[in-house]
Amino acid sequence: MSVEIRVPTLGESVTEATVATWFKQPGDTVAVDEMLCELETDKVTVEVPSPAAGTLGDIIAKEGDTVGVDALLATLNAGDSAAAAPAPKAEATPAAAPASSGSSVDVMVPTLGESVTEATVATWFKAVGDTVAQDEMLCELETDKVSVEVPSPAAGVLTEIVAAEGTTVDASAKLAVISSGAGASAAAPAAAAAPAAASTGKDVENAPSATKMMAENGVDASSVTGTGKDGRIMKDDVLKAMAAPKAAPAPAAAPRAPSAPSDAAREERVKMTKLRQTIARRLKESQNTAAMLTTYNEVDMTEVMALRNQYKDEFEKKHGVRLGFMSFFTKACVHALKEVPEVNAEIDGTDVVYKNYVNMGVAAGTPQGLVVPVIRDADAMSFAEIEKAISEKGRRARDGKLSMAEMQGGTFTISNGGVYGSLMSSPILNPPQSGILGMHKIQDRPMAINGQVVIRPMMYLALSYDHRIVDGKGAVTFLVRVKEALEDPRRLLMDL
Template sequence: MATELRVPEVGESVTEVQIGTWLKSEGQGVAMDEALVEIESDKATVELPSPVAGVVTQILKQQGEMAAVGELIGYVDESAAPTADGKSPEGGKSSEQSGAQADPPAAMPSKAGAASNRTAELAAATSSAAAAGGTGHVMPAARRLMDEAGLAEGSVSGTGPGGRVLKEDVQRALAQPADKTASKTASKTAASNSKPASDSAAPPAGSRDEEVVPMSMLRRRIAQNLVEAQQTAALLTTFNEIDMTAVMALRKQHKDAFEERHGARLGFLSFFVKACVDALKQVPAINAEVRGTDIAYRHYQDIGIAVGGGKGLVVPILRNAEAMSFAEIETTIADFGARAKANKIALKELQGGTFTISNGGVYGSLLSTPIVNPPQSGILGLHKIEQRPVAVDGQVVVRPMMYVALTYDHRLVDGREAVTFLVRVKECLEDPSRMLMEV
């Protein structure tokens, strides 16, 4: 009995998703609740588990294709047996495969002269790929295109998961002979009209290949949000620099005991989260939001922490950061980082947020202007710590310095408030006891 695989609901207001990597191919067995395919929304990536134990008999939506929530994307058959070659059993072929095989080549319009020669040329040109390493399962769209071009099975090398032959692989194979023929013709023409080889210029070296891949749903959402922020908010960035001597000394003094007690590494982000919470309390406009003609002032601090994930930058939220300890902040950020790389961040963890911290310093950035994540009104950009000469009490000394950048929505936040915020963050980092004493 075949069980339908349909796109699950992945979040409020999400109506369309992108099919990610299929973790099982047609003909492969799967256990109940075993992950079958990755589903990518504009917020996060989730895995669709198998509702039953059985065999994947049909895959209707391939990687990169779009699908609506609730749409049928494949079948798992509880009664079918796995095949040795990974292909689906006879009874489990998709309608697309059946259609391609049911239509005999004679029913197609015949192609004369050059078309016949081109088909033979394509088959000969691609046969070497099969001899070199063989192919995997031929996907329905690829099979139909091969049938139309008269290419034999095994003549096209697959680049899909498990060596599967994709439609793009066949298209590349079809394009190669034409490119080679055009190149030979051009070479002969040039040779007949050119000077001796000793006088001709050497051809340019190097590859000019291109690879076109679909933009992920997450990257689309990031692009949309960034453009929206530029178009709807009056963004302005102000800068300051922080002497990190005190924080580095405090961290060095307590990091071993901290890690032993809490099982988490003591980093710099927890200090900045604490400093930002303190500064947001003093400058509530940066923690506020424009709602039409109103201003919503939040009396809590939900701090977004930008982390690099497998699919792009994501910003999970530290809920009520004002109530979190250093240990809670560090363990939560470490967990976010690990799960972001594995695309395991839950959708609800990315929603909301009243302020964001983005640490470009971990990648070596010296200075940048971050973009506000709407509808928030501010984002703090951190950068690399660099030893620089500075004047201290009339003397030039070398100190570990960091540039920080605050981008804010000027519709809501005045320059005075932005500078006050940055100065408070600077004071808290250069003298961490201020946060404890609230002075």
Template structure:
């Protein structure tokens, strides 16, 4: 008996997706609720699960194909299945097969994604020697790059020999649907909004002292680490409540003001930057915010973010400091009107009470849509955030 596998409902206003990767090949056994392929939409990646135990049947769409909701993409056959169809036998002159893979790695070329296969060929790495860190032990492109960096250097050429210069190569890779959407939205933000950025710097001494003093007690009580993001989220709430325009958005000829604060937190995912939303930050505790951020970070890494996770958002915080960025002009996340950019902390000389002292300083940036937010409002909002971070007591007494 054959069961049809169709593209599931993808979310509000999302009608099509791209086949990102087939996780099971025809003839392989599948278990109920096991992922058989991943779909890439313009917002998130979604796994399609097997409805019951069986054998992977025919695949009616290839990786990279665009498919619509409810389209037939594969079948699941009854039976216990076996290994995927073997690759063609190598020619007599082919080299001996690679040694067996280490435990936990995925080396069959059929289950390597196109990007990973290209990386394996480019770096000349035997996938059997790589331990996968991806979902279900699959090898990722980062695994290949890491293996290439740790690969022993080739023995030096013997005297009199001349090493051949490596050929110059180019590669064309189709943009994922998520990357295409990111590109369109960022370009649209530049074209439609009157973007402007204001900067300030923050002395992180008080927050760092507070965090170091309470981080162990906090982790023991709440089961989560105390990070800097919750401080900035709470400081942003103060600023957005004082300057409502920074938490508003334009809808046609109207300005929509929100009496709640849903903060989009920019998170790095395998396919690009995503911005899941921590809802009701104005009502959440520090622990609630940290737990929500940690959960989204884990889901982003695993590729399990849902449409609901990405929905809404009235303001965005983007932390380029985790990558070492000193200063940037972040782009707003439409239809929002402002985004706060955080950067790396570094010791710098500053003047305090007429004396030059060393303090851990961070540049912060607020990019905003000048059509709705005046310069005075933007500067005031950023100054409120600065003051709350430099004196965290303000976060407790709503000042």
């Protein structure tokens, strides 16, 4: 049976891609979900997996061809007559170990998500020689966005660790070997293998076609400015760098030496996690790209606190979730975004993309770093639905269980530094978004109300916005509407 391999959905507003690299050739045997080729767009690199096991037939779109969405890339000969997916490779039995009637199962890197091509082995929960059950967690991988747990594909004994802790592996790398079957219990422990050079030597951060071109032409990656997602170097970037005048390479920065020899023993040097590196890079990109400005206001929380105290027990009893402040702020922001839509828009080249929906990002601090899970279609949710979504996303964030899809597609973000005691701050934009609201600590302060000084629970609000798309008037109007809605929550019911 012939199966057509077509261009997958490339993402919002992306209509075409370039075939960068074919990993398979006509006649090659492929397994289900094995990567066939890689496509490059102006934003991301997309890998195309095989929809079935079989043999690759004709390649219709060659490397370098530009193709549209759903275009035919190749054909696949699948079915009973096609070659089956390759069986797991049996590992050599150590000389000291008795022969085993069981089989060896390779533990491979699981699917990491769209555009994620490598991960770092963070922790091994099992050691060589340990008995493992099927689906028992073997190790944890860190990518630049999420942590991924790797379960055991079979019951047996862990006989070999191929990728040690700290090793960077690509999306198709082997992590370990499990001896399963009747002879698994008799398998002798093997020494943990050193990190495989083949798994760590490839620079998979950049587009494969770009990496190939840089290697063939002796181009240093540090001299190329990447225009792809998260600074990824694309093929066109290499061509531009090769055409530019050559500059003398800057010397590599040496590790900072302690200020005094006696300080060395009191310092600890720890490599940044993938997530922390991505946070650092994206925040700096935000500063370098957006014309970021922050405007401030303050809100009297008296009415919101009174309404919450009045209904919180009944709310929790009916909906099974606590009534917090975040649902009020989310509703107030949705209300304000309808009046000032540019705060919910983004710049794409020379276009402004207005979003007629609100995917609310809610910044959450975790032991691994700051993550921003997204509540989709928050503008269509009730208070209870918002609270349930925030509770669930927060729990998954703390447990490191968020998927990449849950952190993509946000149109506006709320950051609550008040839970840590922050009185005032200037939040930084989460690109490509054009606005982020900073919440802060609720503090009793003396306020002049109707000519009298009274004590009120006050909170400072901060809106950071991209001045390229949002004018000062729009930013101030947005913040005033949020303030009005919170100081008189009845306005939300009447859409005022």
